Amino acid sequence: MTLVWLFLLTLLPMGTGAEAKTRSILEERVVVDSRAEEVWRQVGMLMGQVVKQHLVGCHLVLAINTNTQHSPVFYHVLRRLAAEVETGLVVEIGSLLSQDAPSHDHLLQGLWGDGSSTCHALILDYTDGDAHSTVRFLEKFGLWLRPETQVVVVGRRPHVSHVLLHPVFRNTLHALYLVLHHTDTLRQLTRTGSSTKGNICPLYVARRHRCYPENFAGHEFEIVDKNYFPYFSFERSSDVPGARVYPTDSLITRMLNTIVPKLNFTHFIREPLDGQWGVPGDGGNWTGIVGELQHHQGDLALDLTVTSQRATVVDFTRIYIDEPVAILSSKPRPLPEYLSLIRxxxxxxxxxxxxxxxxxxxxxxxxxxxxxxxxxxxxxxxxxxxxxxxxxxxxxxxxxxxxxxxxxxxxxxxxxxxxxxxxxxxxxxxxxxVVQGKSPVINSAEDLVSREGWSWGTPRMTGALLSYLRSSPNPAILKMYHGMQADSIDEGMNLVLQGGYSFIYNKYYARTLIATRFTDDIGYTPIHISATEYPLFAGDAWACRRGAPFRRRLDLTIQRLLEAGLIAFWMDDVIATHVRNNRKKTQESLGSGANIIYQRDDGQVVLGLHHLQVTFYLLLLSYSLSFVVFLTEKFFHSYHSPQTLSSCQGDFP
Structure with a gap:
C-alpha cells in the first residue's frame, strides 16, 4: 500500500520490502502494555477484514488528528491497511485546517482522486475525542454531500452517540463505529438511516456494490408542498401555516400510492410556512419550499420546477412531467355586421x-x-x-x-x-x-402583445413563472411580463369571457378548469387555449435536501414509472376523472341540460336585418348627403343669378 501523507508531505512506502521500515518509524513512538496491545491488534485485524470484504477497490481516506499520529491504534490500523489496500490517502486534520484558503480548497478538491472511483470510504481515528477539529474537517470535507461514502470510525465508548448522531453524518447511509471499551474489549456499533434522524443499531456493514438499500425500512419523510391541481391536491387539517395536509386524487397522489409500498416508507405532508414555492432572497437564502429544503427543515418536495438557480441549493430527481404555460383567451368573436359590405x-x-x-x-x-x-x-x-x-x-x-x-x-x-x-x-x-367573419385568434405571445387595446394577467407571480418571464430572451415575453396584471383565477376567467383580455396559466390546470366550469353538455367552450405553449424551464421533479441519500433510489423508481407510461396516463385520467365528477355534481344540483353555453343551429342561414344592416346605413347616409348638398346649392343660388343649363350638356358626342 502506498499511503500519501497529504499535508505533512511525507511519503511512507508500505508494502513488499517497505513494511519493516515503516514499522521501525512508528514503533519508536508507541509504548504499550501487553493487554492493550492485544486490543489494538484486534482493531487493526477487524479494520483489515472490513476493508478486505467490503471496501476492496474503494478510494480510501484515513483521517487522523495531530495527537493520534502517536496513537497505537493508528499504528495497527495503518499496518493492516498496508497489507490490504494498494493506494490511499492519509489526512492530518490539523494540518489541513491550518492551510490558507487557496491551498485548503485545492487540497480538498484532490481529496477524492480523479473521479474514476465509484466507491469511496473514510476511516476516522477518533480515539483522542477531538470533536471540534474532526467536525470542522468533515464539514469542509463535504461528507453530507456524499451519502454513498462508507465511514468507519475508531473511538471510545463515551463518544458513540456524539459521533454517530452528529448532524455531519445526517446523510451518511452506512457508518461503522469500532468501540474501545473501558474494559479493553472491542465492540462494534453502526449507524444506519437516511435522514437527519439516525439510529444506533447492531452491526451492519453494507455490501460494497449495494450502496442504496432496497427500501427505507419504514422511515417517515417530512414532505413540504403546495396545492397545485392536477399535479398535487390535498385537504387542509387547519388554516395554521405549516399544518398537516391529506392528499386527494391527483398525479402526485397516485405516484405516492405506487412508490410508498415499493420503497417501504411513510410520510408527513405539510404546506410551506410562508406559502410560497421559492425565490432567491438576501444572503443566498431562499423562500418557500426551496428555502425549507435548503435549511433541512423538510426532506422532500413532490412538485417543484427545475431551474439552474434552485439546483444549487436542492437536489432534483428525474424530471417526470413538463409544465407548459398557455394563453387563455375568448374564442374568435363575430366581426361587426356593419362592415360586411367592405369585408x-x-x-x-x-x-x-x-x-x-x-x-x-x-x-x-x-x-x-x-x-x-x-x-x-x-x-x-x-x-x-x-x-x-x-x-x-x-x-x-x-x-x-x-x-x-x-x-x-x-x-x-x-x-x-x-x-x-x-x-x-x-x-x-x-x-x-352566410358564414360570419371571426376575429383573429391569439396563439402566441407575439399575437398577444401586438393586439391593440388588449390586456392580460395571471395570478400572483411567484416561483418558476416569475423567473421564466423576467429572464426570457424573447422580446414578446418580456413585454408580456412588464404589462402583466395580477388577477385571481375567477377574476381572470371572467375577464376572458368578456373579451379583450387573456389569462396566462399552467396548461394542465387550464384544461381542467375549462372542461369543468366553462364547457357545456354538448362539449362547446367559449375559451381558446393558445397553440403555442411555453415550457417553464426543464419541467417538474421531486426535490430533496442536498446530499439526501434516498434521491437516487427515488430517481430510479420514477424512471420506471416514466418508461411504463404511467405518469402520462395518470395525468390524463386525473383530469378526466375530476371533470366527470364535477359535471355529475352539477347535473344533480341543476338538472339535466342546465349547462348549455351554446346551442347549434340546423345549418340554414336566413338573411335578416342583422346581416344587411349596413345597406340601410348607406341609405341613411345618402339621404343625409343629399340634404347637405341641397342646402349648399340653395345657399349658392341665393347669392348668384340662376343660369340656364343646356339639356344636352354631358352627352357623348
Whole structure:
C-alpha cells in the first residue's frame, strides 16, 4: 500500500520490502502494555477484514488528528491497511485546517482522486475525542454531500452517540463505529438511516456494490408542498401555516400510492410556512419550499420546477412531467355586421379600386376633350366622366354610349374590368353574409402583445413563472411580463369571457378548469387555449435536501414509472376523472341540460336585418348627403343669378 501523507508531505512506502521500515518509524513512538496491545491488534485485524470484504477497490481516506499520529491504534490500523489496500490517502486534520484558503480548497478538491472511483470510504481515528477539529474537517470535507461514502470510525465508548448522531453524518447511509471499551474489549456499533434522524443499531456493514438499500425500512419523510391541481391536491387539517395536509386524487397522489409500498416508507405532508414555492432572497437564502429544503427543515418536495438557480441549493430527481404555460383567451368573436359590405375585399384593394375609378374617369374626360379639339365635336365634362366610371362599376352605365372609336375602346375594356371585379365581390359578399367573419385568434405571445387595446394577467407571480418571464430572451415575453396584471383565477376567467383580455396559466390546470366550469353538455367552450405553449424551464421533479441519500433510489423508481407510461396516463385520467365528477355534481344540483353555453343551429342561414344592416346605413347616409348638398346649392343660388343649363350638356358626342 502506498499511503500519501497529504499535508505533512511525507511519503511512507508500505508494502513488499517497505513494511519493516515503516514499522521501525512508528514503533519508536508507541509504548504499550501487553493487554492493550492485544486490543489494538484486534482493531487493526477487524479494520483489515472490513476493508478486505467490503471496501476492496474503494478510494480510501484515513483521517487522523495531530495527537493520534502517536496513537497505537493508528499504528495497527495503518499496518493492516498496508497489507490490504494498494493506494490511499492519509489526512492530518490539523494540518489541513491550518492551510490558507487557496491551498485548503485545492487540497480538498484532490481529496477524492480523479473521479474514476465509484466507491469511496473514510476511516476516522477518533480515539483522542477531538470533536471540534474532526467536525470542522468533515464539514469542509463535504461528507453530507456524499451519502454513498462508507465511514468507519475508531473511538471510545463515551463518544458513540456524539459521533454517530452528529448532524455531519445526517446523510451518511452506512457508518461503522469500532468501540474501545473501558474494559479493553472491542465492540462494534453502526449507524444506519437516511435522514437527519439516525439510529444506533447492531452491526451492519453494507455490501460494497449495494450502496442504496432496497427500501427505507419504514422511515417517515417530512414532505413540504403546495396545492397545485392536477399535479398535487390535498385537504387542509387547519388554516395554521405549516399544518398537516391529506392528499386527494391527483398525479402526485397516485405516484405516492405506487412508490410508498415499493420503497417501504411513510410520510408527513405539510404546506410551506410562508406559502410560497421559492425565490432567491438576501444572503443566498431562499423562500418557500426551496428555502425549507435548503435549511433541512423538510426532506422532500413532490412538485417543484427545475431551474439552474434552485439546483444549487436542492437536489432534483428525474424530471417526470413538463409544465407548459398557455394563453387563455375568448374564442374568435363575430366581426361587426356593419362592415360586411367592405369585408369581401382587403383595404388595399378598396383603395386601388377607388383610385382606378377616378383615374379612368379623368382619362375618359381628357380623351374626349382632345377628340373635341381635333374634330370640333362636342366634348364631355369631368363630372359626367366620373359618373360614367362609377356607374359602369355598379353595372349601371349611361344609356348613350360614346360615338367615337377612341372612347368606345376605352369604355369596352373598362366594362370587362368591372365585370370581373363585381363578380368576385358578389361571391365573396355572399360567403361573408352566410358564414360570419371571426376575429383573429391569439396563439402566441407575439399575437398577444401586438393586439391593440388588449390586456392580460395571471395570478400572483411567484416561483418558476416569475423567473421564466423576467429572464426570457424573447422580446414578446418580456413585454408580456412588464404589462402583466395580477388577477385571481375567477377574476381572470371572467375577464376572458368578456373579451379583450387573456389569462396566462399552467396548461394542465387550464384544461381542467375549462372542461369543468366553462364547457357545456354538448362539449362547446367559449375559451381558446393558445397553440403555442411555453415550457417553464426543464419541467417538474421531486426535490430533496442536498446530499439526501434516498434521491437516487427515488430517481430510479420514477424512471420506471416514466418508461411504463404511467405518469402520462395518470395525468390524463386525473383530469378526466375530476371533470366527470364535477359535471355529475352539477347535473344533480341543476338538472339535466342546465349547462348549455351554446346551442347549434340546423345549418340554414336566413338573411335578416342583422346581416344587411349596413345597406340601410348607406341609405341613411345618402339621404343625409343629399340634404347637405341641397342646402349648399340653395345657399349658392341665393347669392348668384340662376343660369340656364343646356339639356344636352354631358352627352357623348
Amino acid at each position: 369581401p375585399f382587403e383595404g388595399k384593394l378598396w383603395v386601388i379600386l377607388l383610385v382606378s375609378i377616378v383615374v379612368w374617369g379623368m382619362t375618359l374626360w381628357l380623351l374626349q376633350k382632345a377628340w373635341s379639339w381635333a374634330s370640333g365635336g362636342r366634348g364631355l365634362n369631368l363630372s359626367s366622366a366620373l359618373f360614367y366610371s362609377w356607374g359602369a362599376m355598379l353595372q349601371d352605365p349611361p344609356n348613350k354610349p360614346p360615338r367615337n372609336v377612341t372612347a368606345q375602346v376605352l369604355v369596352g375594356w373598362w366594362l370587362v374590368f368591372c365585370l370581373v371585379v363585381t363578380t368576385a365581390y358578389r361571391s365573396s359578399l355572399i360567403s361573408h353574409l
